[in-house]
Amino acid sequence: MKPVFSIILLLLLVVPGCGDPPAEFRPLPAALGDLRGVAMGFERLQPLDQGIYSAWLRLEKGDRVGIGTFNVNSNGQPVDAQGSVIDRFTASETLFSAISILIAVEPTGDIGDAPSESVILQGPFIDGIATLVVPFPAGIQEASGSYRVFTPTDGPNTNEGSGVWAINANGQPTMTLADINNIYMYEHFVVINGIPVTMGRFRTTNTKDLRNPWSGPLNTEAPAVPGEDFLANAPAGLTFPVDLSGSQLLVTLEALYGDRVEPSQLVVLEGTLPTVVGGEIIHLANQTANFPTGTAVIY
Amino acid sequence: MVLGALALSLFIVTKAEASTPTVPGLAGISVPLIAHLETEANLKQQQEGERRDPPPVIDPASGPVLSVFGGSVFSGKSAFQTGGAIAYFFGAKAGVGLEAEASMTLGPGGLVSQVMGSFILQAGARTSKFVPYIALGGGFLQATTKFPDAKAEALEKLGINPEPTKESAPFAHIGGGLRFYIKRNLAARVDVRVARVKLDLEGVELIDSLFRMRRVVGMLSWEF
Numbered sequence: 076m077k078p079v080f081s082i083i084l085l086l087l088l089v090v091p092g093c094g095d096p097p098a099e100f101r102p103l104p105a106a107l108g109d110l111r112g113v114a115m116g117f118e119r120l121q122p123l124d125q126g127i128y129s130a131w132l133r134l135e136k137g138d139r140v141g142i143g144t145f146n147v148n149s150n151g152q153p154v155d156a157q158g159s160v161i162d163r164f165t166a167s168e169t170l171f172s173a174i175s176i177l178i179a180v181e182p183t184g185d186i187g188d189a190p191s192e193s194v195i196l197q198g199p200f201i202d203g204i205a206t207l208v209v210p211f212p213a214g215i216q217e218a219s220g221s222y223r224v225f226t227p228t229d230g231p232n233t234n235e236g237s238g239v240w241a242i243n244a245n246g247q248p249t250m251t252l253a254d255i256n257n258i259y260m261y262e263h264f265v266v267i268n269g270i271p272v273t274m275g276r277f278r279t280t281n282t283k284d285l286r287n288p289w290s291g292p293l294n295t296e297a298p299a300v301p302g303e304d305f306l307a308n309a310p311a312g313l314t315f316p317v318d319l320s321g322s323q324l325l326v327t328l329e330a331l332y333g334d335r336v337e338p339s340q341l342v343v344l345e346g347t348l349p350t351v352v353g354g355e356i357i358h359l360a361n362q363t364a365n366f367p368t369g370t371a372v373i374y
Numbered sequence: 375m376v377l378g379a380l381a382l383s384l385f386i387v388t389k390a391e392a393s394t395p396t397v398p399g400l401a402g403i404s405v406p407l408i409a410h411l412e413t414e415a416n417l418k419q420q421q422e423g424e425r426r427d428p429p430p431v432i433d434p435a436s437g438p439v440l441s442v443f444g445g446s447v448f449s450g451k452s453a454f455q456t457g458g459a460i461a462y463f464f465g466a467k468a469g470v471g472l473e474a475e476a477s478m479t480l481g482p483g484g485l486v487s488q489v490m491g492s493f494i495l496q497a498g499a500r501t502s503k504f505v506p507y508i509a510l511g512g513g514f515l516q517a518t519t520k521f522p523d524a525k526a527e528a529l530e531k532l533g534i535n536p537e538p539t540k541e542s543a544p545f546a547h548i549g550g551g552l553r554f555y556i557k558r559n560l561a562a563r564v565d566v567r568v569a570r571v572k573l574d575l576e577g578v579e580l581i582d583s584l585f586r587m588r589r590v591v592g593m594l595s596w597e598f
Binding site: 097099100101102103104105106107108109110114115116152162163169171172202203204370372374 | 447449451452453479481482483484485486515517518519521522524525528529531532533534536539540541543571573575578582583585587
């Protein structure tokens with residue numbers, strides 16, 4: 076008789092049963108701490124035309140749990156591919172011990188078992204609530220800068236309204252940006268007639284940026300600061316040399332890896348060129364207060 | 375009157391002497407003495423025998439059992455459960471019993487109150503210090519969730535109203551345990567149960583509406 080009892084007891088202890096927690100919120104699992112749902116909301120997070128957002132939680136024991144992909148609507152609510160609002164993202168395991176959440180941009184729309192390098196929001200959970208912010212470099216709220224309008228790569232007094240460089244009339248760098256972190260790089264753009272044209276990526280403001288694809292033949296004359304002349308190799312839809320009057324200047328944070336051609340929504344500095352003939356100094360305004368934010372709640 | 379009383383007294387004494395075996399002379403004194411010594415020797419032998427090999431406890435094992443318990447429910451985070459139970463075991467070997475239990479689980483996100491009944495099969499009650507048993511039955515629970523104010527406020531800002539915050543549900547359970555007799559009527563007990571709670575979910579098949587709960591508790595039981 077006793078061996079039978081022992082075997083039954085052993086089976087009860089070791090055999091896992093069926094019955095996963097429900098995807099929808101229920102008081103019983105919630106009361107017992109089996110919380111598998113996340114509600115999210117965002118401010119100023121832009122809907123993606125290409126790619127999709129993905130959300131990932133880090134658990135106390137170090138595991139990472141993906142809770143799904145989404146886009147956002149104009150109200151900052153997460154929506155699915157059909158545009159329906161997602162009230163609750165559900166995880167396959169309990170999130171009670173989650174310590175942080177991360178929102179990434181998946182440029183191709185496909186996700187694997189890890190988020191892309193293009194992190195846009197993250198935050199720690201405190202009592203199941205996370206305030207999501209851009210993991211920007213420290214001190215970026217104080218970033219400032221200006222561009223001088225001129226074209227050093229085609230000689231003096233030629234097409235002077237077709238280039239911008241982060242330098243003043245005395246040859247000093249004019250951009251003051253925070254030291255970059257291991258998530259982002261800076262990139263600057265000119266938006267000409269609605270078409271964003273990159274001027275190259277850069278880490279520091281007192282060296283050249285990594286590209287000068289549109290500049291003239293006198294590259295050696297280019298100052299050692301980020302900048303670009305728009306003189307040659309015009310992309311589709313534009314003709315160079317171009318008159319930059321009315322164009323928009325952007326300095327953005329871009330993902331270190333997996334970056335896209337278009338400017339990201341993380342605009343650090345922004346300015347607009349007036350009617351220019353060359354020699355103007357264009358001051359940029361800090362836009363980091365407009366970075367997206369969000370809230371995530373485990374429930 | 376006096377003569378009557380004397381006659382009655384004499385009759386009683388005579389009857390008492392007649393019922394006592396009479397031995398003449400010193401033998402009349404030695405017989406009770408020997409009997410006393412023999413009884414003492416038997417008692418010593420009996421006590422020594424008991425010390426060497428205690429006889430099994432022969433005790434009608436059926437009867438009511440009162441228990442109190444505390445332990446953990448494992449479903450998500452570990453939650454503390456405490457409660458009490460009353461059982462009645464039937465038969466000379468107390469192999470079959472019925473138990474009613476009420477408990478309260480203090481979870482990290484709320485409170486779960488439950489009542490349940492169990493049919494118990496056990497072996498060796500009071501004839502062995504260790505008594506294994508299996509149990510199965512059903513019950514009813516009520517869960518109440520209370521989010522902290524900060525979380526409730528955050529959810530409200532997101533347009534989420536986590537209703538309902540209270541739910542009742544039936545459940546079935548199976549389990550077992552081991553009873554260890556500390557004293558003749560006092561037992562410590564480890565009890566393991568696996569339960570499936572039938573949640574009221576719309577558009578979900580039965581198998582997918584079953585929520586799993588497991589618990590391990592330690593019990594103290596007093597048998598009457």
